[in-house]
Amino acid sequence: MTPTPTLEPNSPLHSEPTSTGGEAIIEIRHVARRYDMGAETIHALRDVSLTIRRNEYVAIMGPSGSGKSTLMNIIGCLDTPSGGDYYFEGELVSKMSDNELAQIRNQQIGFVFQTFNLLARNDAVKNVELPLVYAGVSRQDRHQRAVEALRQVGLEDRMTHKPNELSGGQRQRVAIARALVTRPSIILADEPTGNLDTATGVDIMRLFEDLWRKGNTIILVTHEEDVARNAARIIRVRDGKIESDGPNPNRIQMNTPTAPTTP
Amino acid sequence: MMQFLESIRLAVAALIANKMRGALTTLGVVIGIFFVLLMGWLLTGLDNVLDETLATFGDDILYVDKFNWAGEGDWFENRNRKNITFDQFERVRQRLASAAEYVIPTARANGASVRHGDEELTSAVIFGTTSQYIAMYGGNVKEGRFFSEIEEQSGGFVAVIGANVANSLFPKGDAIGRVVKIQGIPFTIIGVMPKRGSLLADMVDDQLLIPIRRFFGLYGNGIRVVINVKAGGVEHLEDVRYATLGAMREVRSIAPGQRDDFSINTQEQFRKQSDQLRAIVWGVGLVMTGLSLLVGSIGIMNIMFVSVVERTKEIGIRKAIGATRSSVLQQFLVEAILLCLIGTAIGVLLTSGVAYAGAYFAEKYWEIDVLDSTISISQLVLAVVVSLAVGVLAGIIPAFRASRLDPVEALRAE
Numbered sequence: 001m002t003p004t005p006t007l008e009p010n011s012p013l014h015s016e017p018t019s020t021g022g023e024a025i026i027e028i029r030h031v032a033r034r035y036d037m038g039a040e041t042i043h044a045l046r047d048v049s050l051t052i053r054r055n056e057y058v059a060i061m062g063p064s065g066s067g068k069s070t071l072m073n074i075i076g077c078l079d080t081p082s083g084g085d086y087y088f089e090g091e092l093v094s095k096m097s098d099n100e101l102a103q104i105r106n107q108q109i110g111f112v113f114q115t116f117n118l119l120a121r122n123d124a125v126k127n128v129e130l131p132l133v134y135a136g137v138s139r140q141d142r143h144q145r146a147v148e149a150l151r152q153v154g155l156e157d158r159m160t161h162k163p164n165e166l167s168g169g170q171r172q173r174v175a176i177a178r179a180l181v182t183r184p185s186i187i188l189a190d191e192p193t194g195n196l197d198t199a200t201g202v203d204i205m206r207l208f209e210d211l212w213r214k215g216n217t218i219i220l221v222t223h224e225e226d227v228a229r230n231a232a233r234i235i236r237v238r239d240g241k242i243e244s245d246g247p248n249p250n251r252i253q254m255n256t257p258t259a260p261t262t263p
Numbered sequence: 264m265m266q267f268l269e270s271i272r273l274a275v276a277a278l279i280a281n282k283m284r285g286a287l288t289t290l291g292v293v294i295g296i297f298f299v300l301l302m303g304w305l306l307t308g309l310d311n312v313l314d315e316t317l318a319t320f321g322d323d324i325l326y327v328d329k330f331n332w333a334g335e336g337d338w339f340e341n342r343n344r345k346n347i348t349f350d351q352f353e354r355v356r357q358r359l360a361s362a363a364e365y366v367i368p369t370a371r372a373n374g375a376s377v378r379h380g381d382e383e384l385t386s387a388v389i390f391g392t393t394s395q396y397i398a399m400y401g402g403n404v405k406e407g408r409f410f411s412e413i414e415e416q417s418g419g420f421v422a423v424i425g426a427n428v429a430n431s432l433f434p435k436g437d438a439i440g441r442v443v444k445i446q447g448i449p450f451t452i453i454g455v456m457p458k459r460g461s462l463l464a465d466m467v468d469d470q471l472l473i474p475i476r477r478f479f480g481l482y483g484n485g486i487r488v489v490i491n492v493k494a495g496g497v498e499h500l501e502d503v504r505y506a507t508l509g510a511m512r513e514v515r516s517i518a519p520g521q522r523d524d525f526s527i528n529t530q531e532q533f534r535k536q537s538d539q540l541r542a543i544v545w546g547v548g549l550v551m552t553g554l555s556l557l558v559g560s561i562g563i564m565n566i567m568f569v570s571v572v573e574r575t576k577e578i579g580i581r582k583a584i585g586a587t588r589s590s591v592l593q594q595f596l597v598e599a600i601l602l603c604l605i606g607t608a609i610g611v612l613l614t615s616g617v618a619y620a621g622a623y624f625a626e627k628y629w630e631i632d633v634l635d636s637t638i639s640i641s642q643l644v645l646a647v648v649v650s651l652a653v654g655v656l657a658g659i660i661p662a663f664r665a666s667r668l669d670p671v672e673a674l675r676a677e
């Protein structure tokens with residue numbers, strides 16, 4: 001991999017990202033994750049090593065139970081490895097305090113879940129505002145930025161709707177707006193289209209493509225080849241181990257980087 | 264700060280979502296706070312009674328009697344002491360003429376029959392004293408006049424009646440000039456005393472005051488006399504007490520080294536008695552308060568545990584998007600405290616109602632005017648502080664547990 005000049009996320013100059021990305025921001029070295037279940041030990045991950053650079057677009061694939069979510073949770077600083085080292089932007093995560101981890105989750109990473117994970121009692125704007133609360137942003141700014149993020153995902157006309165008043169695709173877009181609102185450089189998405197129909201899934205993938213073009217690093221978990229095809233790099237996991245890792249030869253470019261209009 | 268405001272907003276939202284459950288949970292706190300405030304309210308009333316009582320007795324007056332009024336010493340032994348006689352009073356007065364402002368005798372007989380027409384009082388107290396009595400208390404009659412020195416010396420058949428007696432026998436307020444029969448003997452009413460006592464000192468309003476010589480005429484010379492010695496200022500009290508002690512020992516012929524056969528009583532002794540009463544009210548109040556607050560805090564702790572379990576997923580979401588342990592802790596702690604404060608507010612309202620109604624009815628039906636109709640600020644502050652403490656105690660463990668939840672585990676919850 002040849003070193004390329006680093007670009008800030010959201011740089012307007014960044015029209016066509018390189019598949020190799022910028023400097024390494026995620027470095028995983030011989031990471032293992034074990035679950036002790038009394039008599040037996042479950043090896044969700046065993047000896048996984050990988051490096052992800054800034055502004056890469058990575059799809060993690062593999063059969064059910066292969067360890068994809070476990071890997072994502074570790075990358076997203078939600079979970080900690082049982083063995084090996086994880087460096088986030090050059091810093092050893094296992095050495096970080098709980099507050100530092102919370103700050104990384106808040107500022108550097110935007111997490112998108114398969115089941116959306118929105119707060120049912122809050123409307124769309126309040127849900128999107130939530131990370132900003134923990135970032136200590138003032139009430140007024142919070143609202144403004146949440147509205148902006150919702151506009152970015154094409155939901156400006158659904159701001160005061162509660163999650164149960166929104167379609168699956170709209171909910172996922174609220175979740176994406178929430179992931180974007182703190183302007184993190186890394187977007188982690190665990191099966192973001194898993195609960196959506198194909199057309200809506202395509203809309204969501206357009207959003208990711210767009211974000212990637214604007215300089216974000218995208219890591220998504222999927223078991224759909226169609227979804228993975230958008231990524232520039234595919235990591236295949238099986239039985240907690242990396243089976244293959246390389247550029248995506250069949251990459252399809254989505255050429256409509258604007259917000260989708262399907263409800 | 265920002266997060267703190269947000270915590271309050273969250274807590275309010277969470278509580279609104281579970282109105283009924285929250286209301287039931289706060290019941291223990293409501294009762295606890297109710298007891299705290301009720302106790303404070305009663306103690307304030309008790310203090311007022313004490314103040315009034317002490318005012319009635321005067322803070323610079325010594326009461327020389329064979330009995331100890333605070334119940335100290337052996338009551339049977341005291342009872343066997345010889346009564347202080349009118350003659351002894353006269354001799355003590357001579358000896359204290361320069362030391363004390365007033366030295367006057369009083370004698371009383373309980374349960375006398377007092378009649379006016381068909382009306383009869385059985386609980387009246389006949390009180391014999393001298394014309395100086397009214398001056399010694401620095402008071403005035405409400406109507407009419409007190410008996411004069413001449414009436415006193417001649418043992419006139421005149422009476423000055425207490426407020427309760429006047430109310431019972433002459434509800435229309437036309438007592439002056441009327442004749443009442445005490446033990447069958449007619450006395451002319453020449454004055455009515457103002458209402459002076461309440462609760463502890465209520466008996467002063469049941470009295471009929473008559474010249475002490477007339478009193479002896481009715482009841483005989485052997486009746487026990489109490490010598491009232493007014494020092495004329497609290498600062499002279501100790502000197503006068505010393506002088507009184509010497510005079511009494513001389514008059515009662517007590518040899519040096521022998522023990523007194525009389526007691527010199529002061530209002531201090533009432534204070535001691537009322538302090539005991541205070542201690543009892545406090546003790547009972549504290550136990551009840553403590554128990555109900557304990558129950559209340561266990562209830563709140565319980566509901567907070569339930570709340571944490573129910574909202575595990577929410578906690579997971581919050582942690583995943585950057586909530587720190589302390590902000591989750593704060594969120595649940597604020598909720599517990601808010602529950603307590605709501606309970607406190609209800610408790611305060613409840614007690615306020617009881618205080619208002621209690622003071623109103625006590626005044627209206629029993630003429631007890633010592634109860635405040637409102638809760639004092641200091642007690643409100645106490646209640647709020649107590650409820651904050653209970654909120655923190657009840658909320659801290661559930662909140663801590665919430666803050667320690669593993670984000671991945673929590674997100675899995677349904």
Ligand SMILES: Nc1ncnc2c1ncn2[C@@H]1O[C@H](COP(=O)(O)OP(=O)(O)OP(=O)(O)O)[C@@H](O)[C@H]1O
Pocket residue numbers: 035037042043044062063064065066067068069070071223
């Ligand atoms: N908390 C846990 N306790 C015990 N075992 C666990 C736990 N979490 C995950 N596992 C196990 O670890 C393995 C990997 O799980 P993981 O959720 O990462 O799979 P996945 O690749 O995301 O699967 P899917 O595609 O179904 O989401 C599985 O065998 C799973 O049973």
Ligand SMILES: [Mg+2]
Pocket residue numbers: 068069070190
């Ligand atoms: Mg998974």
